[in-house]
Amino acid sequence: MTESLAQLEVAAKQxxxxxxxxERVVRRIGRSVVGIAQQxxxxxVLLGKIxxxxxxxxxDYYELKxxxxxxxxxxxxxxxxxxxxxxxxxxxxxxxxxxxFSATAxxxxxxxxxxxxxxxxxxxxLMFSGRVGANNTAExxxxxVTEQIDGLRSLAIDxxxxxxxxxxxSMIGMLFxxxxxxxxxxxxxxxxxxxxxxxxxxRVFFHGxxxxxxxxxxxxxxxxxxxxxxxxxxxxxxxxxxVRGGAPGVGRAVNASVVASAVGIFVSDxxxxxxxx
Amino acid sequence: MIRFVGLCKSFxxxxxxxxxxxxxxxxxxxxxxxxxxxxxxxxxxxxxxLLRPDRGEIYxxxxxxxxxxxxxxxxxxxxxxxxxxxxxxxxxxxxLENVALPIRKHKHLGKKKALVEAHKRLEQVHMEEFAQxxxxxxxxxxxxxxxxxxTLTMDPEFxxxxxxxxxxxxxxxxxxxxxxxxxxxxxxxTCVVVSHDLTSIFSIADRIVMLYKGKVRxxxxxxxxxxxxxxxxRQFITGSAEGPME
Ligand SMILES: Nc1ncnc2c1ncn2[C@@H]1O[C@H](COP(=O)(O)OP(=O)(O)O)[C@@H](O)[C@H]1O
Ligand SMILES: [Mg+2]
Numbered sequence: 001m002t003e004s005l006a007q008l009e010v011a012a013k014q015x016x017x018x019x020x021x022x023e024r025v026v027r028r029i030g031r032s033v034v035g036i037a038q039q040x041x042x043x044x045v046l047l048g049k050i051x052x053x054x055x056x057x058x059x060d061y062y063e064l065k066x067x068x069x070x071x072x073x074x075x076x077x078x079x080x081x082x083x084x085x086x087x088x089x090x091x092x093x094x095x096x097x098x099x100x101f102s103a104t105a106x107x108x109x110x111x112x113x114x115x116x117x118x119x120x121x122x123x124x125x126l127m128f129s130g131r132v133g134a135n136n137t138a139e140x141x142x143x144x145v146t147e148q149i150d151g152l153r154s155l156a157i158d159x160x161x162x163x164x165x166x167x168x169x170s171m172i173g174m175l176f177x178x179x180x181x182x183x184x185x186x187x188x189x190x191x192x193x194x195x196x197x198x199x200x201x202x203r204v205f206f207h208g209x210x211x212x213x214x215x216x217x218x219x220x221x222x223x224x225x226x227x228x229x230x231x232x233x234x235x236x237x238x239x240x241x242x243v244r245g246g247a248p249g250v251g252r253a254v255n256a257s258v259v260a261s262a263v264g265i266f267v268s269d270x271x272x273x274x275x276x277x
Numbered sequence: 278m279i280r281f282v283g284l285c286k287s288f289x290x291x292x293x294x295x296x297x298x299x300x301x302x303x304x305x306x307x308x309x310x311x312x313x314x315x316x317x318x319x320x321x322x323x324x325x326x327l328l329r330p331d332r333g334e335i336y337x338x339x340x341x342x343x344x345x346x347x348x349x350x351x352x353x354x355x356x357x358x359x360x361x362x363x364x365x366x367x368x369x370x371x372x373l374e375n376v377a378l379p380i381r382k383h384k385h386l387g388k389k390k391a392l393v394e395a396h397k398r399l400e401q402v403h404m405e406e407f408a409q410x411x412x413x414x415x416x417x418x419x420x421x422x423x424x425x426x427x428t429l430t431m432d433p434e435f436x437x438x439x440x441x442x443x444x445x446x447x448x449x450x451x452x453x454x455x456x457x458x459x460x461x462x463x464x465x466x467t468c469v470v471v472s473h474d475l476t477s478i479f480s481i482a483d484r485i486v487m488l489y490k491g492k493v494r495x496x497x498x499x500x501x502x503x504x505x506x507x508x509x510x511r512q513f514i515t516g517s518a519e520g521p522m523e
Contacts, residue, residue, distance in 0.1 A: 062388065143368075146365065148367055155428075156355045157382050
């Protein structure tokens, strides 16, 4: 990989053989590939450091409690609201076909399947990343540029165990809880709109869910939410800690963290869908 | 005792410290002076491992510490506290909680007891009425006093003060001077003070080092500085705009 990159760079440097425009494109690709490799490496190193703090457990429980509280409070309303509409959209989109084939008995199952396995975990994770992940990166980045992290180190307090581990645990735990909560709301939203637009009774709707869905469908979504939580926690902490260059650096880091989380969520979703089935 | 031997440090291509040799005795009030950007903060950050030297050695009581791991440095940092130039209080905690944090972490007290002790520490720097205030709501000078209280909670043997009186009103500044002198005289704490404050320098310093262009320009007592004929030293301690200094 690095070898072929080096060859590309060499090729790009030889004048006459490659035009200037192409040279620039190759350079840019080379740089972004190296950048992604560096970031992935950095994130894995951070994960290693975090894992080491669990043997023996070295966790600040006050910070853990504070973060759980803050992250939960901050995201509940927005996730509740999004979830209602996710459920509603499911039903609205399906309504034409449901009426055509009078398949009302399957609406509950269909909505449940899509929400619990796919849409719920992904959309809630994306909201969570935009809200909590971005905030986390900004907070940590600000602490880096204002030397608060060095301040911690100077007090002989380990920033990883005091700052990062509680955030890491809170984000994974809170996204899981919020996904359960959001899924329930989305299902209720779907049931409500099913009744309003298609006249499906609640009993029929939830019968479709309880009878036709398998427990595994629920577990798949929950496993996904744990993996997404891991991705958001790692990328938001990594980009926060890696901030350089004052306040503009914080802005860039927040941006990079949200983008990296989103990419990570979609890519891992693709592989998880294959793996778990 | 603190000893820097041939300390060199550059950032990228920019050389900041270029062979600094300084020895600081136990219980001394030792001032580091020099122009802004000369590397005073960089020098003292090396002592607690926030920066690592490119070359040279650092001794703390005969132990060479510049090659310790981050984990091994924790022991050094408990003995050697630092008050940062920009205070570095934690935004998310009140002043009282800021001071209570190292107490809770290192003295293994519960949160309640730690807060009680933290309150006493705030009284020492006359900041008890701002206990429940968040640092962002305070001025620079007040934040600095809280930061001093926070560092002293660890009862360090050495304290590094990075511009402790910059941004303070004259009365608070003299109070900080008195506090530093008392730390040295009563508790035999070694105080290393980075400062531009000529009043502090000439009222409480035991010895002074002046850094210029990455090297030691002059190291000596207050009187040696007053008598120095070196034009660069003279320009700095008289604070005149005209002179050989760049
Ligand atoms: N972490 C760092 N990365 C790059 N350059 C730095 C870093 N810390 C300090 N410097 C540079 O080193 C020089 C000395 O800085 P400093 O020690 O803060 O000066 P002062 O003597 O005013 O305390 C400055 O020019 C500063 O830009
Ligand atoms: Mg400085």
